Amino acid sequence: MTDAELAAVLAKSTGEILLAIRKAGLLHGRSLGIAGDRIANHYILDALRAQRPHDGILSEESVDTPERLTHKRVWIIDPLDGTREYCEGRADWAVHIALSINGEPAVGAVALPAQGVLFRSDAPPAVPQAPSGPLRLLVSRTRPPVEADRVAAALEAELVPMGSAGAKAMAVLLGTGDVYLHAGGQYEWDNCAPAAVALSAGLNATRLDGAPLEYNRPDPRLPDLLICPPELAGPVQAALA
Template sequence: MRELDDNELAYHLATGIGDIVRGTRAGGLLYGRSLARVANAVAQDWTDEVLSGHRPDDGTLSEGVADDLSRLDKSRVWIIDVIDGTKEFSTGRSDWSVHVALVEDGVPVLASVGLPDARRVFRSDQVDHVNGPSSGKIVISRNNPPEGAREVADALGLTVRPMGSAGAKMLSVLLGDADVYLHAGGQHEWDQAAPVAVALASGLHASCLDGSPIKFNKSKTYSPDILVCRPDLTEQVLAAVAEHMPAHV
């Protein structure tokens, strides 16, 4: 078995998952919930086999696998979401993503986030954010828009743009297509770990909406909110959030 360092393993996992998931669309033979169910199952089985072979001593946390909490006794935990944005994927949209992150002692230390329909994978060890002119946009969830987000956008002079997965929204900030991504109302660690790791590695700001770090490998996987933004806008965004958005726990 070929030895891979952690960054290479994360990259190949994200690439392989994306290829597998895209392959389940072949010929249009499956669609909707059936497509999503099969794609999740096949990609997750492959991921579990890879990790059990290459990192048998590490913990894992995945959306599609029952959580037995043994990961809490591990220093190193892989947090995976084989399809972030299931609705987008299963309806033929492109704004879904693949999340692979390694968390050490609660901190996301590396990750790869894939946009399979664009044939792109963003690695935390090989990434920088676009530091050009402001796009004038803030991205929020299409399916669950957070209360107060439009008031925050108005306060910052930004236009709201709804999008699909958390990974796709974070990458829109990284690529300079948006200035801010924020969400409230709840996500899980697999929604956030890989996007947070890549965002931080690229030089973007990533935190809870109150500015505190997002913690991972908790006993309860729920995370109330997230903010990713251009570093030069951090103070303005946090102030607008504090004024216009209700606190979430």
């Protein structure tokens, strides 16, 4: 099994587990989110340790240690991206499985289980044509950044609130949004898998200032992100300058 195949299998099967837990109806609210995070994380960690025992791992749901910094290959995972949306019965949550090699987002798979969609970096979809209407700017439905208002005003774009980072990033590939802009705080597990998939599809995936995304750093915070077609990156960055 290649790294990309492993990422895809893990993302898909983890999503199926999370759907089954939610469908059972035995847990609700915070308890559902805690169980989903914990069970998904344990499953992914056990599978990675069995399939890639010599690689490092960075997971949102596990205590981080400096040991991963000794590895060139590090799996960066978010077992349940969008726990709030998952608990609320929404569809805009995701599973992120990524492999960083020498600090780059080399391999990624993003599952949107409630939508029945799986994105993988070894089989990227074609990016849909931009619509003729206003640009659609994907932002957090609970914490939209002030930078988004500036870009929307400059480019006459409309804001499209959505849940998890993975759901917003993949909305650009689904054609339900044009630009995903985030500022104000993320971690490597929030965007490594979406960035790997976006880059494989030919999209721009950078920091807001155009700097490349770097992974497996001592501090896993990665505060801002821009995913969009390459031709839109310049206008967005100009609006932010």
